Amino acid sequence: MPKIGKSERLIFITSTLVQNPMKLFSLTFFCDKLSCAKSTLSEDIDLVSRIFEQTGQGRLETVSGAAGGVYYIPTMKKEDEIEFLNFLKNELQNSERIVSGGFVYINDIVFNPEVIKKAARIFVRLFLEKEIDYIATVEAKGIALASYVAQYFNKPLVVARNSSKFTEGSTVNISYISGTTGKIETMTMAKKAIKKGARVLFIDDFMRGGGTVRGMKDLLSEFESSLVGVGVLIATKDKKSVDVDYKSLLILEKLDAENKRITFSINPQVIS
Template sequence: MEDFKRTERLTALTQILVDNPYTLFPLRGFTERFQVAKSTLSEDVSIIKSVFKRLNLGRVETVTGVAGGIRYIPYIKEDEEKEMLTQIASELSRGERILPGGFIYMTDLIFSADIAWRVGKIFASKFIDKRPDYIITIETKGIPIAMMTARAFNVPLVTIRRNTRVTEGSVVTINYVSGSSGKIQTMSLSRRALPEGSKVVFIDDFMKAGGTAKGVLELMKEFKVEVAGVGVLVETAHPGDKLIDDYLSLLLLEKVDERNKKVVIRPSHQA
């Protein structure tokens, strides 16, 4: 097998780790792949760990023991997170984003790959200790940020549907009351989607009263899975009492003045 220079090994190692977050790679596999001694590879890993730490690119962990190895964990430091959320809040505060009825147009931001990826990494940083088996969301606008959160954790995304589909096979369907409108709505999920005993984190784009989130929690009880966390990109300041208590929001929408085209939105105190 051809010899690799250190710069080549560092490049390849970095690419492999970043492409596979949370995946534990045994050092032996790399020593055989690059035909180097374990001590040499350990020096390579130390260099990568140092650079990632200095540039806030995430964390490279070394796990000792027989089943040990190295893995990459993406995260965002607090100051970088604040800067990102302030930028998103500033963009959402533009008066021309106000739609009839006092709604805020967010679709272009949510479906921006760059913004969705940054938001996903923020959620992954917030729930870093939860180590979910799945990220769940409900169709449709929450899907991009939920997908990017799943990518950061390197776990599957499961999407709850508002209507049943024949392609989903046997499904579990529940009725829930929308916290904002008070109307009875439905949500469904394939019985094959989540194994019993799984740990999940629910990610969504928006929360007003929390009716949808509460419905999701009720649906998860039917699957006998653990909901380790609930995260939303934007929550409204009113109503103040949500239908669920334990959740994380990144941005707080305080006011929409449709007449004067004014929006007041800022990073949440929880973020």
């Protein structure tokens, strides 16, 4: 096998870790792949780690011991987070986004990969210490964001639907009052979707009163699992009747449909 140079080693290490966030790779894995000594590999990893932190591309964590190794955490620099949130706020404050019924059009935001990837990185930082087993969301607009959060946490994504599918087998169903519509809606999930005793992070695009969150918490209780955190892109100023740690990136301060005015703010809890 031809000798692998330093540049090639750095490329392989970087691409492997970035493509597999939160996955622990042993030093032996890299040494075998790159045909190098552990001392050489340690120097390479230190260099990659410094570059990541200097450029705001996340950070590397090393775990010592026989079962140890290195893994990649996809976060952002604080100044990059603030710049992104200001961009997002300004994009959403366009009065043309106000649609009939006093709602805000956000489809182009929640299905824009460049936007939701950055939002997902912020949620990684906010919920990194929660020891999460699953990422959950409800169909449909929260799925894209939740998918990136699941990818970055390296955890399975589960989606609660508003009707059961025969292809999913037996399901668990609950009824809840939607905070957006005020109507009674159904939330359903396959019995095989979540293991007993799981810790679940709920991700969604929008939260008004917290009805969907309460519904998800009730649904998870049927699996004897717990809701350990809630991350939403946007929340209103309305009082939330939820008893779980939740973080919204932006707050909808005011929506004046008659005069076509809409105001958002960055949630200070996110950037403090």
